[in-house]
Amino acid sequence: MKTIVQFLIFPGFLFTAVVGLIASWIDRKVTARVQWRVGPPWYQPFVDMVKLLGKETIIPKGTSAVTFLTAPLVGLASVTLISMLLWLTLLNPGKGFIGDLIVVLYLSVIPAVSIIIGGFASRNPLASLGASREMKLVLGYELPFVLALLVPVIKAGGSIRLDEIVASQMATGATATSLSGVLALIVAIMCMQAKLTLVPFDLPEAETELMGGAYIEYSGPPLAVYKLTKHMFMFALPIFLVMTFMGGFGPSPISLILGLLKYVALLVIIVLIRNTNPRVRIDQAVRFFWGPMTLFAIVAVALAFLGW
Amino acid sequence: MKALLKSPWVFHLSTGSCNNCDIEILDCLTPRFDIERFGMLLVGSARHADVLLVTGIMTRQSAPAAKRVYEQMAKPCVVVAIGSCSLGQGIFKGSYNAPIPVDEVLPVDAYIPGCPPKPEAMIAGVVKLIQKLQGAK
Numbered sequence: 001m002k003t004i005v006q007f008l009i010f011p012g013f014l015f016t017a018v019v020g021l022i023a024s025w026i027d028r029k030v031t032a033r034v035q036w037r038v039g040p041p042w043y044q045p046f047v048d049m050v051k052l053l054g055k056e057t058i059i060p061k062g063t064s065a066v067t068f069l070t071a072p073l074v075g076l077a078s079v080t081l082i083s084m085l086l087w088l089t090l091l092n093p094g095k096g097f098i099g100d101l102i103v104v105l106y107l108s109v110i111p112a113v114s115i116i117i118g119g120f121a122s123r124n125p126l127a128s129l130g131a132s133r134e135m136k137l138v139l140g141y142e143l144p145f146v147l148a149l150l151v152p153v154i155k156a157g158g159s160i161r162l163d164e165i166v167a168s169q170m171a172t173g174a175t176a177t178s179l180s181g182v183l184a185l186i187v188a189i190m191c192m193q194a195k196l197t198l199v200p201f202d203l204p205e206a207e208t209e210l211m212g213g214a215y216i217e218y219s220g221p222p223l224a225v226y227k228l229t230k231h232m233f234m235f236a237l238p239i240f241l242v243m244t245f246m247g248g249f250g251p252s253p254i255s256l257i258l259g260l261l262k263y264v265a266l267l268v269i270i271v272l273i274r275n276t277n278p279r280v281r282i283d284q285a286v287r288f289f290w291g292p293m294t295l296f297a298i299v300a301v302a303l304a305f306l307g308w
Numbered sequence: 309m310k311a312l313l314k315s316p317w318v319f320h321l322s323t324g325s326c327n328n329c330d331i332e333i334l335d336c337l338t339p340r341f342d343i344e345r346f347g348m349l350l351v352g353s354a355r356h357a358d359v360l361l362v363t364g365i366m367t368r369q370s371a372p373a374a375k376r377v378y379e380q381m382a383k384p385c386v387v388v389a390i391g392s393c394s395l396g397q398g399i400f401k402g403s404y405n406a407p408i409p410v411d412e413v414l415p416v417d418a419y420i421p422g423c424p425p426k427p428e429a430m431i432a433g434v435v436k437l438i439q440k441l442q443g444a445k
């Protein structure tokens with residue numbers, strides 16, 4: 001019972017959805033300001049959601065309706081679970097379990113998988129193209145992302161428990177204060193950009209060439225679920241990086257506020273990267289991740305082993 | 309429906325325009341006019357859209373396609389015809405290639421005249437449409 005409440009309300013679905021939508025507003029507003037525009041009012045993302053929920057759901061002819069409609073839900077559920085795991089660990093220090101870092105790592109691939117399934121299920125050439133790009137992107141960024149996450153693990157003395165990583169950072173300073181930590185953080189931010197499919201790695205949806213890519217056939221409520229997943233991910237993933245690289249935060253008010261400030265800082269970095277870069281091609285993206293990023297991550301891991 | 313008026317996502321369909329109207333539509337997104345203030349977004353797929361902006365004379369080739377695009381949109385949705393061409397075939401009147409005006413193919417809700425209409429005119433037209441829909445509610 002308690003778990004269900006935690007999953008659905010706090011710190012699971014409802015909480016993450018509200019904060020995620022606010023984060024997406026920050027994204028749109030900062031984007032607008034960068035482009036010298038005024039931007040939407042703060043309630044815009046909520047209105048968008050309500051509107052999408054009220055619209056017709058179209059299921060394309062010849063698709064498997066079950067796959068088509070459940071694909072978005074899979075992504076939503078996994079993002080909710082990530083956020084719940086992270087917040088429970090943050091709010092009750094010492095209550096993690098061995099390997100929750102790895103659980104979060106696996107869960108964070110599932111939204112991408114749900115986009116792939118949905119894209120291929122919608123029986124549209126552009127959606128298939130988007131889905132196949134997403135697949136290549138996943139292959140690209142997973143390796144450097146895992147390598148980068150090895151650095152905080154090594155710093156915490158080989159622990160793969162999130163609460164121990166946070167605790168060891170509280171004791172000895174954040175991972176990102178060391179050389180290896182900074183390198184790994186840069187790699188992780190790049191991978192996060194790709195995980196959130198934001199420009200310059202928004203190849204799967206590429207509005208101008210693929211017209212929405214994997215989402216092209218979705219309308220109404222399923223589209224709302226996809227959008228919500230993306231916004232919630234935009235909240236959960238930076239929190240994950242704050243925990244592993246930037247010292248995390250605890251349940252006391254001051255450290256909560258500090259933690260949120262760190263989160264907003266990461267969010268603004270993401271938005272600025274997104275606004276100052278053009279979209280890359282898929283081969284460039286994969287080369288970027290397998291080349292310089294993996295190299296960076298390996299160097300960071302080596303430095304971490306040497307104690308820098 | 310009320311939420312729709314606050315966040316109309318726009319899909320842009322050219323049925324054989326001279327491309328000038330289309331450029332003026334894009335002008336609405338620029339810092340000077342910034343229709344995102346009203347929650348309007350230009351989306352890439354007809355499935356996501358609430359408003360269909362039609363420009364250009366309905367050519368023989370594009371009429372069936374336009375009809376299909378309209379059918380692909382998730383209802384409820386509205387159609388706005390932009391430019392003299394789509395209103396009354398403009399300078400192409402009597403052309404062998406344009407047998408029917410736009411509003412005989414699609415149920416047009418608002419007409420915005422001009423060749424091309426100014427972005428101000430488009431925004432004014434859309435605001436009028438929103439007021440009309442609010443009154444109808």
Ligand code: SF4
Nearest residue numbers: 325326328391392393
């Ligand atoms: S109304 Fe004028 S500007 Fe617009 S498409 Fe027609 S000819 Fe071009």
